[in-house]
Amino acid sequence: MSVTGLSLPDAPQRAPEFGSTALIVCDNLVRIYQTGSIEVQALQGLDLLVEAGEMVAVVGASGSGKSTLLSLLAGIDAPTAGKAKVAGWDLMTLSRAQRVRYRRHTVGFVGQQAGHNLIPYLNARQMVDLPMTLARVPRRERAERVEELLTRLGVMHCADRRPAQMSGGEQARVGICAALANRPKVLLADEPTGSLDTATSAEVFATLRTVNQDLGVTVVIVTHDPDVSGQVARTVAIRDGRTSSEVLRRANGDSELVAEEFAVMDRAGRIQIPKDYRLALDLTRRVRLALETDHVAVQRDTTQES
Numbered sequence: 192m193s194v195t196g197l198s199l200p201d202a203p204q205r206a207p208e209f210g211s212t213a214l215i216v217c218d219n220l221v222r223i224y225q226t227g228s229i230e231v232q233a234l235q236g237l238d239l240l241v242e243a244g245e246m247v248a249v250v251g252a253s254g255s256g257k258s259t260l261l262s263l264l265a266g267i268d269a270p271t272a273g274k275a276k277v278a279g280w281d282l283m284t285l286s287r288a289q290r291v292r293y294r295r296h297t298v299g300f301v302g303q304q305a306g307h308n309l310i311p312y313l314n315a316r317q318m319v320d321l322p323m324t325l326a327r328v329p330r331r332e333r334a335e336r337v338e339e340l341l342t343r344l345g346v347m348h349c350a351d352r353r354p355a356q357m358s359g360g361e362q363a364r365v366g367i368c369a370a371l372a373n374r375p376k377v378l379l380a381d382e383p384t385g386s387l388d389t390a391t392s393a394e395v396f397a398t399l400r401t402v403n404q405d406l407g408v409t410v411v412i413v414t415h416d417p418d419v420s421g422q423v424a425r426t427v428a429i430r431d432g433r434t435s436s437e438v439l440r441r442a443n444g445d446s447e448l449v450a451e452e453f454a455v456m457d458r459a460g461r462i463q464i465p466k467d468y469r470l471a472l473d474l475t476r477r478v479r480l481a482l483e484t485d486h487v488a489v490q491r492d493t494t495q496e497s
């Protein structure tokens with residue numbers, strides 16, 4: 192008896208998982224702080240994807256949730272709900288030991304005050320060496336890495352100086368070297384230029400670009416400096432604990448850079464119409480949506496006026 196081949200229906204195509212190729216995935220991320228009976232929703236369902244090799248700035252008004260996002264990504268704090276994944280680590284479910292490994296090897300963190308990232312009685316060489324000593328890196332390898340980083344970021348002349356003997360810009364660069372010592376995939380910087388003047392800030396941004404382009408580290412910078420979009424290719428704005436818009440800078444033909452602003456649509460299709468647009472056209476509670484051939488029109492609901 193011959194057996195004819197069975198013809199089975201094709202398995203249904205599954206949509207690829209949200210951000211399946213990204214290095215950093217925040218999917219509907221929520222962080223609620225509870226102080227007594229008061230609840231603060233610092234992040235209210237934030238979506239963000241960062242691909243490996245990107246340099247992204249996160250901007251937003253004070254209290255919009257920028258630092259909260261960064262401390263979640265740094266593994267300093269844990270999300271209340273949603274998904275946060277960095278380089279394959281699920282930040283919702285990290286055990287204590289995994290959290291230590293994650294913070295030591297996967298992410299580097301530089302905090303707000305350049306001087307506060309350093310220990311007053313350690314010189315630059317000792318400061319960059321310290322994270323590697325804690326990770327039990329052999330002495331010779333540590334010495335080579337210290338030399339490589341201080342040289343690459345232009346602060347080798349500070350090797351034997353303590354923070355008090357360095358300028359603000361040098362302190363910031365040494366802090367970045369220390370954060371990179373254990374070869375993290377991601378560098379997270381919280382207001383890295385907050386206390387610096389304009390010229391020194393530009394210098395620190397140049398250093399961060401070197402880290403991104405030459406060392407291949409993915410960089411996420413949090414700042415409330417709106418001019419930062421001139422320094423990076425992608426700026427993501429957070430409003431009320433959610434990503435609301437993005438500015439992309441791209442080379443246009445003969446390498447002229449053009450900046451273009453986009454609204455961010457979440458996975459449920461929601462976008463936020465900027466306040467000045469709403470005021471200009473008096474868009475209130477109900478609007479008309481119309482699908483045109485290449486765009487969607489949003490118009491005032493004139494039935495409310497009669």
Ligand SMILES: Nc1ncnc2c1ncn2[C@@H]1O[C@H](COP(=O)(O)OP(=O)(O)OP(=O)(O)O)[C@@H](O)[C@H]1O
Pocket residue numbers: 224225226231232233251252253254255256257258259260415
């Ligand atoms: N540990 C905490 N306990 C309670 N509320 C907090 C805590 N940390 C942050 N918040 C609140 O969460 C919200 C977001 O704070 P977050 O520091 O993330 O904002 P931010 O955008 O970084 O602000 P800034 O630019 O001023 O640093 C704010 O309302 C803040 O008061």
